[in-house]
Amino acid sequence: MGRILAEKFLTIGFGGNVGVAGRHGRFWVRLVAVLLVSAVIGLAVALLGSEASAGVLGAAVAALVSVIAVGAQSDWQRRADAGRRRPESLEIVSPRRRFPLVRELHDPIAVGVHPAEARELEGRVDRVPSYVTRDMEPHLHAALRRGGFVLLVGESTAGKTRAAFEAVQLLRPDCEFVAPATRESIDLLLADWEAAKGCLIWLDDLERFLGQGGLTTSTLHRLLLSDPQLVILATMRSHEYDHYRDRVEMELSGPAQEIWRQGRAVLRQAQVVHVERRWTESERDRARALTTDPRLVRALAGDARFGVAELLAAGPELVESWQHAWVPGNHPRGAALVAAAVDARRAGCHGPLPVAVLEQIHEVYLHRRGGVELRPETFSEALTWALTPTVPAGANSLLLGDVQHGLLAFDYLIDLPAQDDIPTSVWIAAMDTASLHEAYAIACKVYLTGDFTLALPVFRRAAEAGFGQAEAILWELDAPMRSAQEGLLAAQHRSRDLRRELGADCEETLMTESMIASFSFHCGRYLDAILLYRQLLGRALPMLGAEHRLILGMEFGLASSIFASGSYDEGILLLEAAVRKSAYTLGAKNPTVLDRRKCVIQLLIKAGCNEDALERLTALQPDCTDLPSVHPIVLSLRRMDTLLTDSQS
Numbered sequence: 001m002g003r004i005l006a007e008k009f010l011t012i013g014f015g016g017n018v019g020v021a022g023r024h025g026r027f028w029v030r031l032v033a034v035l036l037v038s039a040v041i042g043l044a045v046a047l048l049g050s051e052a053s054a055g056v057l058g059a060a061v062a063a064l065v066s067v068i069a070v071g072a073q074s075d076w077q078r079r080a081d082a083g084r085r086r087p088e089s090l091e092i093v094s095p096r097r098r099f100p101l102v103r104e105l106h107d108p109i110a111v112g113v114h115p116a117e118a119r120e121l122e123g124r125v126d127r128v129p130s131y132v133t134r135d136m137e138p139h140l141h142a143a144l145r146r147g148g149f150v151l152l153v154g155e156s157t158a159g160k161t162r163a164a165f166e167a168v169q170l171l172r173p174d175c176e177f178v179a180p181a182t183r184e185s186i187d188l189l190l191a192d193w194e195a196a197k198g199c200l201i202w203l204d205d206l207e208r209f210l211g212q213g214g215l216t217t218s219t220l221h222r223l224l225l226s227d228p229q230l231v232i233l234a235t236m237r238s239h240e241y242d243h244y245r246d247r248v249e250m251e252l253s254g255p256a257q258e259i260w261r262q263g264r265a266v267l268r269q270a271q272v273v274h275v276e277r278r279w280t281e282s283e284r285d286r287a288r289a290l291t292t293d294p295r296l297v298r299a300l301a302g303d304a305r306f307g308v309a310e311l312l313a314a315g316p317e318l319v320e321s322w323q324h325a326w327v328p329g330n331h332p333r334g335a336a337l338v339a340a341a342v343d344a345r346r347a348g349c350h351g352p353l354p355v356a357v358l359e360q361i362h363e364v365y366l367h368r369r370g371g372v373e374l375r376p377e378t379f380s381e382a383l384t385w386a387l388t389p390t391v392p393a394g395a396n397s398l399l400l401g402d403v404q405h406g407l408l409a410f411d412y413l414i415d416l417p418a419q420d421d422i423p424t425s426v427w428i429a430a431m432d433t434a435s436l437h438e439a440y441a442i443a444c445k446v447y448l449t450g451d452f453t454l455a456l457p458v459f460r461r462a463a464e465a466g467f468g469q470a471e472a473i474l475w476e477l478d479a480p481m482r483s484a485q486e487g488l489l490a491a492q493h494r495s496r497d498l499r500r501e502l503g504a505d506c507e508e509t510l511m512t513e514s515m516i517a518s519f520s521f522h523c524g525r526y527l528d529a530i531l532l533y534r535q536l537l538g539r540a541l542p543m544l545g546a547e548h549r550l551i552l553g554m555e556f557g558l559a560s561s562i563f564a565s566g567s568y569d570e571g572i573l574l575l576e577a578a579v580r581k582s583a584y585t586l587g588a589k590n591p592t593v594l595d596r597r598k599c600v601i602q603l604l605i606k607a608g609c610n611e612d613a614l615e616r617l618t619a620l621q622p623d624c625t626d627l628p629s630v631h632p633i634v635l636s637l638r639r640m641d642t643l644l645t646d647s648q649s
Contacts, residue, residue, distance in 0.1 A: 092179050099199060103173035105165075111179065112161045112204035112235070114313040114396055116295050129295045129312060131166050132287045134159060135280050136273055143271040144171050148224055149232045151206065151267070153241045154275030156412040159309035160235040161204055163275060168200060172231060175200040182351070183214025183437055190222060198227060203234035205411070208350040210263045212467060213437030217265045217508055218501050234270070239415040241267070256444040257549065258469050258511070265507060277307040284308065314390040315412040318398055321390060322413065332374035333382035336365035338398045341409035343422045348442040349430035352406025355383070357429050364423045424454065431458050436465055452477060452630060468494055468515055475522065476595070477632050484522035491515045507550070510540050514554055521557065526565035533558035547585045549592075556582065556596050563603050575600050591633065594624055598633050601640055614644045 092100055092110060108128050109115050115127040143150045144167055152160040168175070176199040180186050186209060189201075201223070209215045224230060242248075244264045279287070287296050287308060299311040306316050325335035340362040344353055359379060366376055376382070386399040387407075401407040427446050431439045431454075443458035456479065462470035463481040471487055474480050480487070491512060498509040517532035537554050544551055556578040563571025579600065583593045597620050604613035617640055627634050 090179055090181055090185065092177065099176035099178050101173070102168050102175050102177050102200060105169075105177060108162060108165045111165055111202060113165060114157055114161075114309075116312040117314075119293075119295065128162075130290045130293050131162065132283060132290065132296070132308070134163050134275065135283055136275055137163065137167065140164075140167050140273045141171060143273060144168070144231060144233070146271065147229065147231050149220065149270045150234070151270035151272050152233075152235045152275055153238055153272055154235075155238045155277040155307075155310075156415060157310040157313040157315045158238075158275045158277040158307060160275045162309070164202075164233055164235060168231075168233065172200050175231070177202060179204070180209065182435060183209045183211065184435055186214050186219055190219065198229045201230065201232045203232065205350070206234040206236040207240040209234075210266060211259055211437060211441050212262070212469075213435075215266055216262055217269070217506065218498065220266055220269055221502060237411065237415065256448050259441055259444055261549075262508070277310055278305075279308045310412075313412065314396050315410075317390045318396060318410060318412060319416065322398055325385070326369055326374070328370070328373065329375045331377060331382060331385045332369065333362070333366060333376035333379065334385040334398075336362040336369070336376075337382050337386050338409060338413070339365040340426060341399055341407060342413050342419075343426045344430050344433075345409050345411070345414050346419070347422055347427055347430040348438060348445060349434045350438065351434065352401045352408045353429070353433060354406050355403050357433060358407060361423070361425045361429050364425055368420070424451070427451075427454055436461060440467060440470060447473070451628070452632060466490065466494075468512060472515060472518070478636070484519050488516060488519035488523060491519055505539060505543060507544070510536060510544075511550055514550065514557065517554075517557055517561075521561050521564065526561045529561040530558060530565065533561060549586075552578070552582050552585060552592075556599075560599065560603060563607070568607060568609075571603075572600075575603070589623060589626065591627070591631075594620070594627070594633050597623075598636055598640075602636075605640065605643065610644055610647055613640070614648075617641060617644065 090099075092105070105111065113128060116129050117127075119126045140150070140152065140163060152164055154160045168177075178189065178199045179202040180189060203209050203215070206215075220232075223232065244260065244267050248260065284300060287300055290296050295312060296308070299308045302311045310316065322335055322338055325331035325338075337358055340358055341353060344361075366374060377385075383399075383403070387397050387402075389397050396410055396412075398410055398413070399407045400410055427442070431442050431446070434442060436458075439458045440462040443455040443462075446452075446455040456474075456477070459470045459473050459477075460479075460481060463474055468491055471481060471490070475484075475487075495509065495512045495516060498506065498512055502509055513532070513536055517529050517536065520526075520529040520532060533554050537551070537558065540548075540554065541551060556575070559571060559574035559578045562574055565571075579593065579596050582596055583590075586593055597616065601613045601616050601620065604610070604616070617637065621637060621641075624631075624634055624637060
């Protein structure tokens, strides 16, 4: 009898259906249920059992109740902490509810819609023209009805955010509206997930949320699998979306490539709806029917090269104003401020820049254009000009925001062609200003430019925070943060988490397990590494294909482990085959291929095969002439050249 009651107790105590409506009181109801069932068990044992067994079972029940209560209290505390932090993590917060309902949102500008010229209408200021139905709406509405992850892609000012806003007002008016403010807010949302079930998650400018610490395949699956009613609605500029085309992978290497893969994996889960910048004739006909709005009338009469939404947001007018500002005596300092803010966003800093930072980094742009010969205005005058709307009634300005909270370049400017290289000072400012996850992504871009000294401090910060890939980069740069054994333990812990969340065969899990094999190699556990690599290749090859970069890396890791274990003849043949395959797939001058050729030389030197090592070193050096002089491969080749030369003398 006691055993049966205990089983019922465990069912209720660990998540059984307690039949309570509403999610906010679930903690207290479960705790009361635990206490009631405990009392029933105690009473039953007292009536039916011996005094000794009653005492033993009573003590066990008391201990179990204590454990459950402590766990429940800890869970309640975690949710309470997340609830207190919720307002600062969201773009829009309702004073009456945890999250506002979609139908309570009356201002499209608050969710990211670009304002148009202000117009007084019925005693109020109207900054958003009447909505014109777009041709792609049937596809968007069908995707929203299916639910899941929906992504609108189009150029800046194409009308993506407005179309998304109008669609959810029509189809999802009673959903709770959750708009994370930063990528880190997504983790907070997961911590407080009970409060957000059945909601609509709004991710305007999706690139701000992609990557470690934000939206990965892991977090995406956790969100979607836990709630079938959930909708994630995102927008993304075409220029950013194009960064994740398959052809771009060939241009990347190292950490930037891994970040790219993670982003692409997320985008492949989306139902993509494309929004054209230039309106079709049928869309323009529908706009002409709204002749009561003079802003639409003017936009329709504008240059046909531009879209109606583009003209409403004053995008072309802003570009012309920026270009003309460089004229000596006009607003060159203001133009330099805008250029610095634009490059900060190009670098990957998506949040507002403090005014003090802009004041420091804009001087390089003035110097590039002529410095004092431009007769620049004062900083205060420049700031006022850059924040002034294009027309008195106000549509958009070149810089958005305010002095107190920071400034952001209008996104229409970011994708303009023929822009110069980003100055070093801007890279540094972007990494210093951004959150750690965003700074890590920026550092990976810096890594690709060859200026590794700039990226190293951020890689160290990221490794200290537990970023596995950052730790792997530091090992490649001969600047590890901790021992291989500590790295191995961290990778094993991460692998267990990913297996629970995504399963053993997810690409992210396989990548982490390949790091376990790599750290095993660095620990000198060559036989363990061989076994791990062989098991991984058996699982990953059928899923990813023979030319996938992860497969190429596993094959090279396996060959390296076999060689290092003492099987030199077999190992060198496998190493040569792995390098040939990488060169064929990635290109002979790809940095990953050059790095693998360098690693072969290092293995040969360690094995005492100096003559073979010197021959391969001599062949590799001419292929590395395009790399910067401070590139880790170049520095490593110099050290090995010195070592081999000294050994011959």
